[in-house]
Amino acid sequence: MANRPAGRRYDIDALRVFSFGTVIIYHTSLLFGSKGIGQPSDQLGRLMDLIAIGSHPWRMSLLFFISGLVTASLLTKKSVEEIRRSRTRQLLPPFLFGVVMIVPPQIYFANRYANPDLSYWQFLKSYMQSGLTLEHMWFLAYLWIYVFVWSITFSRFERHWGKISSAFVSSLTGAKLFLVPVAFLSALRVFLYPVFGETLVITSDVYAHVMYFSMFMAGVLLCNESRFWQEIDRRRWVSLWLSVISFLAIAILAMTLPRGQWPELLVVAARVVRSIMQWTAILALLAFTGRMVRGPNRIVTYLNKSIMTYYVMHQTIIIIAAYYFAKLGMLNVWSFFPIVIITVVVCFLVAEAKKLVSVYFAAFILKLSVFRKAAPKSPSPEAAG
Structure with missing residues (x-):
């Protein structure tokens, strides 16, 4: 297999789009799972939980690894x-816009089931007074923090960075490719998660920060290490089967025994199996995408340029669409696909509108600058005299 780090990584472009796509599917599925607001249709509703079981362990970890x-x-x-400046421009404006403008409607419509008479302006006044929440914008904030920390760390250890990367990839050869990361992730899940959980609050999200920052740094360190990419390609089928088997084990357990009835030892075992699925799914996706995607794709290229808009908008669109489906008495498991389609279409329209506004605004600024340069200057008093 060729050493993939050379040149543009079209496989990573495609995997990035795929990962963000699973975010839309995952958040829509939450409407209809066992804890959702929809009306589950017997076993079909419970089957929606399988989307979360099969994607939640690896989805965001993969996104931080890719980042x-x-x-x-x-x-x-x-x-x-x-890099730090460009990442700040890419992440902070959509984060701030999202928290101030996109998240409030999401929370409002999510709570209209319990408060149908509350107007948006009444809600907004109360919401602003009680404090803003991040919702799905947490990913942008966390990523910016990790880039900032990496930039300081890299500047401090730049001379030794090659040795650090080489030592890290050496710890991931042979069986260690599975054992070392799974042991690390299992330790986090068994010891940190029960204490801290995943709060998605920047100052208290200890478990999530350790896990996601580790994934981000793993991506940084392994980016140009050909040995790693060759190793995961050689072991792609092992990764695939381990991820499938671990998913089936957790799915069967979740479908047959309510979570509250699991003995403590079974909870620990399930967390270890979850960690196996988390890491091996990431390896399998990286390896097989690397084999299948060898060149540019017009759709992937287009979506990569618009993916931030899709991410910022998607969850609010899902919640609003679900509210109106519920109002029509149509919010059941069969509305899953219509809501996904509506979300993608609206995100597409918003992304296109954003591009048009950017083009026209740039043209306006250009014309304004040309007009100012071409405008005759008023004569000075001395010249007039």
Whole structure:
């Protein structure tokens, strides 16, 4: 197999789009699972839980891993300071816009079931006074923090970075490719998660920060390590089967025995199996995408340029669509696909509208600057005299 780190990683572009796509599917499925607001249709409703069981362990971890890969790949074109500035421009404006403008409607419509007479302006006043919440914007905030921490760390240890990367990839050869990461992730899940949980609150999310920052740094360190990519390709089928078997084990357990009835030892075992699925699914996706995607794809290229808009908008659109489906008495498991389609279409329209606004605004600024340069200057008093 060719050493994939050379050149643009079209496989990573495709996997990035796929991962964000699973976010839309995952958040829609939550409407109809055992804890959702929809009306589950007997076993079909319970089957919706399988989407969460099968994607939640690895989905965001993979996105942070990919973000680390992309960040490290920029070092061939930009300095660390330039990367930090460009990432700040990419992440903080949509984060702030999302928290202030996109999240409030999401919370309002999610709570209209319990408060149908509450107007949006009444809600907004109360919401602003009680404090803003991040909702799904947490990913943008966490990623910016990790980029910032990486930039400081890299600047401090730049001379030794190659040795650090080489030592890290050496710890992931042979069976250690599975044993070391699974042991680490299992320790986090068994010891940290029961204490801290996943709060998605920046200052208290200890478990999530340790896990996601580790995934981000793993992506940074492994970006240009050909040995790692060759190793995961050689062991792609092992990764695939381990991920499938571990998923089936957790799915069967979740479908046959209510979570509250699990003995403590079974909970620990399930967390270890979950960690196996988390890591091996990531390896399998990286390996098989690397084999299947060898060149550019127009759809992937287009979506990569718009993916931030899709991410910022998707969850609010899902919640609003679900509210109106419920109002029509149609919010059941069969509305899953219509809501996914509506979400994608609205995200597409918003992304296109954003592009048009950007083009027209840039043209307006250009014309304004040309007009100012061409405008005759008023004569000075001395010249007039």
